[in-house]
Amino acid sequence: MRVATVEQLLDVLDGRFEGGSDLTRRGAVDPWQQIFTRTDHPLNSNLPDVNLLDWRAAGLLSGGEGLTALDIGCGLGRNTRWLAGQGYRATGVDLSAFAVRQARQRIVEAEATFLEGDFLRESMPGSSFDAVYDSGCFHHLPPHRRLSYLNALLACLKPGGLFGICTFAAGKMGSEVDDLTLFRQGKLEGGLGYSADDLREIFADLEPLDSRPLRPLQSADEPAFTVDFLSAALFRRPL
Ligand SMILES: C[S@@+](CC[C@H](N)C(=O)[O-])C[C@H]1O[C@@H](n2cnc3c(N)ncnc32)[C@H](O)[C@@H]1O
Numbered sequence: 001m002r003v004a005t006v007e008q009l010l011d012v013l014d015g016r017f018e019g020g021s022d023l024t025r026r027g028a029v030d031p032w033q034q035i036f037t038r039t040d041h042p043l044n045s046n047l048p049d050v051n052l053l054d055w056r057a058a059g060l061l062s063g064g065e066g067l068t069a070l071d072i073g074c075g076l077g078r079n080t081r082w083l084a085g086q087g088y089r090a091t092g093v094d095l096s097a098f099a100v101r102q103a104r105q106r107i108v109e110a111e112a113t114f115l116e117g118d119f120l121r122e123s124m125p126g127s128s129f130d131a132v133y134d135s136g137c138f139h140h141l142p143p144h145r146r147l148s149y150l151n152a153l154l155a156c157l158k159p160g161g162l163f164g165i166c167t168f169a170a171g172k173m174g175s176e177v178d179d180l181t182l183f184r185q186g187k188l189e190g191g192l193g194y195s196a197d198d199l200r201e202i203f204a205d206l207e208p209l210d211s212r213p214l215r216p217l218q219s220a221d222e223p224a225f226t227v228d229f230l231s232a233a234l235f236r237r238p239l
Contacts, residue, residue: 064088073137
């Protein structure tokens with residue numbers, strides 16, 4: 001094959017990470033099923049990320065009446081459900097058929113739509129969203145797929161819309177190996193750590209509104225998810 005399009009180049013680069021280290025494309029087995037069936041896994045939770053609650057309380061994230069939201073890599077749907085509970089018409093998309101089935105079963109108190117799909121390679125139905133959120137998907141991408149992610153994000157986020165993201169915090173979790181080394185070694189080391197500056201640089205088309213490490217819970221019964229190795233950032237797409 002001779003590369004003639006950007007998509008073909010990205011496909012060729014995907015080949016560097018064959019062998020199971022890339023958790024962001026379909027393969028013969030679904031690695032996420034193994035993760036989500038572990039009852040002791042932190043993501044096997046029904047609680048929303050604590051930063052979502054804080055953004056809502058600070059007025060950075062509005063109530064969702066009449067608005068739409070997309071949760072990229074929604075997993076078992078804990079953040080999609082919270083967005084729906086705030087009034088958003090919320091859609092969760094995930095590569096894992098297992099996760100999507102589970103997410104649909106876990107819906108109890110709010111309406112949300114869950115779709116099995118590849119955010120990087122398939123266009124999202126419902127054209128454009130007022131808010132897009134990603135907790136834990138982006139940090140698993142191989143470096144070249146950040147470009148696919150950005151294109152997909154800009155294709156589905158409305159001008160003036162909000163984009164929130166939660167990733168491994170550089171220095172606390174995730175690989176800090178540079179991109180060239182990642183390509184050379186063909187391994188993603190379980191995900192990449194990102195600093196607030198990294199995210200501002202990558203999402204330079206968007207206006208930064210906030211960035212924060214996930215804080216500890218205020219009390220044991222606060223209805224939120226947190227771990228000390230994640231941090232979150234919020235952006236707005238300029239009009
Ligand atoms: C670390 S899990 C996070 C799940 C969920 N957001 C949460 O925080 O509970 C990452 C999720 O991203 C999904 N994912 C990975 N690549 C994807 C892609 N290309 N398109 C859609 N979902 C993807 C995985 O299937 C997995 O459910």
